[in-house]
Amino acid sequence: MNLGLSILSLARFQFAMTTVFHFFFVPLSIGLALVVAIMETVYVVKKDVLYKHMAQFWGRIFLLSFAVGVVTGIIQEFQFGMNWSDYSRFMGDIFGAPLAIEALVAFFMESTFIGLWMFGWDRFNAKLHCAFIWLTSIGTMISAMWILAANSFMQNPVGFMINAKTGRAQMTSFSAVIKNPQLWNELPHVLFGAFVTGSFVVAGMAAFALLKGKNVNFFRKSLKVSLIVGLVATIGVVAVGDVQTRYIIKEQPMKFAATEGLYKDSGSPAAWSVVSSMDTKNHKTNWSIEVPYVLDILSYHKLSGNVKGQNTLNKEFHAKYDKKFGKNMNYYVPTKTLFWSFRVMTIAGGLFALIAIIGLFFNRAGTNLILSQRWFLWVLGICTFLPFAANTAGWLITELGRYPWVVYGLLTIADAVSPNVSVASLLISNIVYFCVFSGLGVVMIVLSRRALHHGPDDLLQATDDAPYDPYGKGAFSHE
Amino acid sequence: MSNLQLLWFILVGVLFSGFFFLEGFDFGVGMTIKSLAQTRAERDVVIHTIGPHWDANEVWLITAGGAMFASFPMWYATLFSGFYLILLLILVALIMRGVSFEFRSRMESDAGRNFWEWAAALGSFFAAFLFGMMFTAMVKGMPINAHGDMTAHFTDYVNLFSIVGGVAVTLLCYLHGLNFIRLKTTGTLRTRALQWAKPLYWVLFAGEVVFAILLYFNTDFFAKKPISTLILVVALVVLTCLATWGVYGNHEWLSFISSGLSLIDVVVLLFNGLFPRVMVANNAVNSILIKDASNSPYTLHLMTVIALSVLPIMLVYFIWSYWVFYKRLAS
Helix, strand or coil: CCCCCCHHHHHHHHHHHHHHHHHHHHHHHHHHHHHHHHHHHHHHHHHHHHHHHHHHHHHHCCCCHHHHHHHHHHHHHHHHHHHHHHHHHHHHHHHHHHHHHHHHHHHHHHHHHHHHHHHHCCCCCCHHHHHHHHHHHHHHHHHHHHHHHHHHHHHCCCCCCCCCCCCCCEEEEEHHHHHHHHHHHHHHHHHHHHHHHHHHHHHEEEEEEEEHHCCCCHHHHHHHHHHHHHHHHHHHHHHHHHHHHHHHHHHCCHHHHHHCCCCCCCCCCCCCCEEEEECCCCCEEEEEECCHHHHHHHHCCCCCCCCHHHHHHHHHHHHHHHHHHHHHHCCCCCCCHHHHHHHHHHHHHHHHHHHHHHHHHHHCCCCCCCHHHHHHHHHHHHHCCCCHHHHHHHHHHHHHHHCCCEEEEEEEEEHHHCCCCCCCHHHHHHHHHHHHHHHHHHHHHHHHHHHHHHHHHHHHHHHCCCCCCCCCCCCEEEE | CCHHHHHHHHHHHHHHHHHHHHHHHHHHHHHHCCCCCCCHHHHHHHHHCCCCCCHHHHHHHHHHHHHHHHHHHHHHHHHHHHHHHHHHHHHHHHHHHHHHHHHCCCCCCHHHHHHHHHHHHHHHHHHHHHHHHHHHCCCCCCCCCCCCCCCCCCCHHHHHHHHHHHHHHHHHHHHHHHHHHHHEHHHHHHHHHHHHHHHHHHHHHHHHHHHHHHHHHHHHHHHHHEEEHHHHHHHHHHHHHHHHHHHHCCCCHHHHHHHHHHHHHHHHHHHHHHCCCCCCCCCCCHHHHHHHHCCCCCHHHEEEHHHHHHHHHHHHHHHHHHHHHHEEECC
C-alpha cells in the first residue's frame, strides 16, 4: 500500500498525537491533586466542612482526569517498543531505568493512595485521609521528575558513552543523568505549568457556576483557593521559564533561534519580534514588528549581545556533524510552529497573572463585585481551556526544537523508528487512537460539564454520617 | 550469562507473575459485570470489590514493561514492535476498561451505564485473551531476523495453539475473579459465584489437557527441559484440583490462592521454557538470548539496588491497602 505515507511520518504523527492528548490530562491531574490537597488541608485545619465538600466536589473532576491520564499513559510506555524499536535498542541502557523507577516509585504510590483516598472518606480520621491525597499529589510530581529525567537525556545527553562494539549508548554515571541541568530547568517549569492548569480549570469552572448564581458561597471560596494557587503558580512558571530560556540559548541555540524566528544573526543590541512573517523555504524573515533591546533582556538580562540565527547555526552544525551524519542533513527546525508556540505561551503567562490578580480583587470578602462583573466571569470561564494550549505550545517547542534528533547529536529520528512495522499497521493504529481519543475527550468534557451542572448539592445536603461513595449514592452498604 | 542478567530475567518473571495474580482477578471480575452480576445493584457490588485496587494492580504491568525496558531492551524492542497489532488491541481493551468504572458511575441513563458495563466486560475479556494469545505465540517461535526484527504474519500469532492459550488464560482469570467475588461479597452473589465455578472447573481441566498436548507439539519445552516442564504442568493440574476442592468443599481462601497460583504457574512455565532465551525464533540461530539482550552491568547493578530498596516499602503500603478494604460488600 502506498499512499505517499512513510512509517517515519506516521510514527511521528502518532507520537505527537498520543503525547499531546496524554499531556492534557497529566498537568490537569498534577494540578488538581494539589488544589484538592490544599482544600482538604484547609478542612483539617479550620474544621470547616465546606472545604471537605470542596475537596470531594473538585475531586470528582480530578478522578475523571486521572482515569484518562492513566490509560493514555500506558500507550506512551508501549509506544517506545512498538514504533521506535531501534530507539529502544540504542537507548535502553539509559532510558529504561528512569521509566522503570517511575513505575516502581511513583505509579504504585499514586495508584494505591488514590484508591485509599477515593474509598476511604468514612474509614479514616480526617488527618490520615488528608495524608492520602498529599501522597497521591507527591506521587504525581515524582512521576513527572522521572519521566522528565528520561526526556532530558534526549534533549541533552550526559553521563554516557557509546559502546564501540555494539554502537549503543551506555550509562556511565547515573548521578550525571539525574543532575542533568536540562532536567532541573525543565521540571520546575512543567510542575508550575501543571499547577496553573489545575488551578485555572477550577477557577474557570467555578466562574461558570457563579454565572448561574447557585451555591455562591461554595464557588466563591473555591475561586479564592484556586486563584491564590494560580497566581503563585503563574509567577513561578514565568520566573523559571525565564531561567530556562537563558539555559536553552546556551545549550540548544537552534531551538531558541526558531522561537524568535531568527534566520540571520540578530546583531547587537538584539530586538525582539512581536510578530514576524517567515519564509521557511528560503530561510529568511520577510518582515517583522520589533521592539528594540527586548531580545537581549530575554536572552542575557543585558542591553547588548548578539543572538545567533538559524543560518549561522546550520553552518556550525554541518561543520560539527557532517563527518558522522553526512552532508544531506537538514538542521533547520519547524520555525513557524516554534515562533508562534512561544508567543502563545508568553501571552498566556501574562494573561493568567493579570486575571488572577483581578479575580482576587473582585472576589475579596465584603463585596459582591465578582457577581456583578459578569464579563469577567466569562473571561475566567474561557481561561479553563487556555492552560492546555499553553502546555501544548511548550511541548511543541521542546520536542520539535530537537529536530532532526531523537537524542540530541547522537541519534536521528529517522534511525529510531521500528524497521519491521508496516505502513498499514501504523495507519490502523493512528486511526484507532484518533477515534479513541476523540471519544474520550468528548466524554470527559460532557461529564465535567455535567458534574458542574449538578453542583455540590448532594454533598452539601448529605447528613454527616451518610457514607460517601465515589461510585454513586448508597447503591450498596458495607456489611 | 551473568548473575545479574539471570536475576533480572527472574525479576521480570516475578513482575509478570504479580500482574497475572492481581490483574487476573480484576479481569475476571470485569467479565462478571455482564455475566455473573444480573442486577444493577449486583454490578455495583462487583465493581466495588476491585474499585480501590484495579489501578494499582495494573501498575504491575507498567512496571513489568518498564523493567523489561530497563534490563533487556532488545527483548522489549522485538516483542513490542513484533506483536504490534495484538498490543494495539490490548491497549484499546485496557483503555476501555480503565475508564469504564469511573465513567459508568457518572452515567444517568441505563443505556449509558450499559455501554460502560460492556466496555468493562469486553475490555477485560479481550485483555486477558490477547495476553494469553501473545505469550503462547511468543514461546512457539516467531520469524525473527538477525537484527532482531520480527515480521509475523496473521497465522503466526493466530493459530490453534495460541487460541487455546488465550482461552485457557481467559478461563483462569474468570475463575480467579469468581473466587475473588466469593471472598469479597455476601448473599446471592457469593453463592452464585460458587455455583458457576463448579462446572467451569471441569472445562478448565479439559482445557489444560489440550494445552499440554499442544505445548508438546508446538514448542521445544518438553524436548529441551522435560523434567521441569513436566513438574510445572503437573503443578498446574494439582493447583486446579486444589481450587476445585475449594469450590466443592466451599473453602474460599483455598480456591482463591490456588487459582492465583495457577496463573503464576503458567508464567513460570513460559519463562522456564524460554530460558536461556528471551525470544524464540523459528530459525534457532536468531533466537534472542538473555546474555545478548541485556543492558550493561552498570545499569543492571543500579536497577538492582533501586528495585531491592524500593520494592519492600511499596509492598508494605500495597498490601496494607488490601487489608484496609478487606471487608465483604453486600448488595
